[in-house]
Amino acid sequence: MREWIPVSTSPRGRLVLAAVKEFGARPFEEVTVTELASAAKVTTGALYHHFGSKLGLYAFVRHDIERRLLDRMEGAMAAAGTAPDPSAAVTSAMLVGLDFAVRENFPRILADPPPDAGDDPLAELLSHGTAAPAPLLGRVLAAAWRAALAAIAEGAPPEQARAALAVLSLRTPDHR
Template identity: 70%
Template sequence: MREWIPISSSPKGRLALAAVTEFGARPFDEVTVGELAAAAEVTTGALYHHFGSKLGLYAFVREDVEQRLLDRMEGAIAASAPTSDRSAAVMAALLIGFDFAVREGFLRVLGDPPAGAGHDRLTDMLSASTAPASPVLGRVLAAAWRAALVAVAEGSDPQQARAALVSLEFRLSS
């Protein structure tokens, strides 16, 4: 399980770190190129040089953060594999992923659907993990999970948002 990509104090590294903080706290559309450059103490030209665009920087950061999330969630499902209750395994994954995103401050970068992406890796993983595999259920679960993160980003108590996710459990089982 990856903890973080190695990042130096180079302009590219500082931009990546600034992007994790900014995109973790605010929606993609509310973060400006100027703010990212200022937070990284670089010029906007450095952002374009290293990432091509704000979306390129976002995609770079999101891919890494999302992979760390999916590693944890897939691990939770795998650890529950010996049991026949897939809904319990999926619920464990949702809660482990939620706790990780809240603890690391990745509320918006993971709470918002991927910007400019053709597919959604969280939805894909959840769809494949349900029994039977269900693309629609995967989308619904991903949307509920993201809504809990956005609620926390907007000021809701993390324990209340977590409890809302837990309340889905009986619906998965029925």
């Protein structure tokens, strides 16, 4: 499991730590470049120098957080992969991921899909974890997982979101 630890005394590291805190507390649109720079005790020019834009900083932080999330979810899938029910691995991964996001105060950051509109690593991971890999199923599961995080970010109790994810059934319907 990778852990990226920024050198917090560097301007870049302070910007990353400030971004994690600010984007963890409020939606992207509500956080300003000036607030990020002020929280990191740097100029706005430093933010543009290191990340190009607020979106560049957000994407960097989001990607790092998502990588840590996926590492944990992959581990949970591997550990549960020997269970008799193949859907248990995906359910386990979603619950481990939810617990990580809540514990680290990442629900708001991870509730949205990746900002670059390309591939969705979470959907791909969940798709490959199902008994018969299905790209659409991965997207549906990722959307449900993100909806649970969005509900938590809006004040829902994490236990309720966890219970909702735990009851998702991944069994394929019988088409006779």
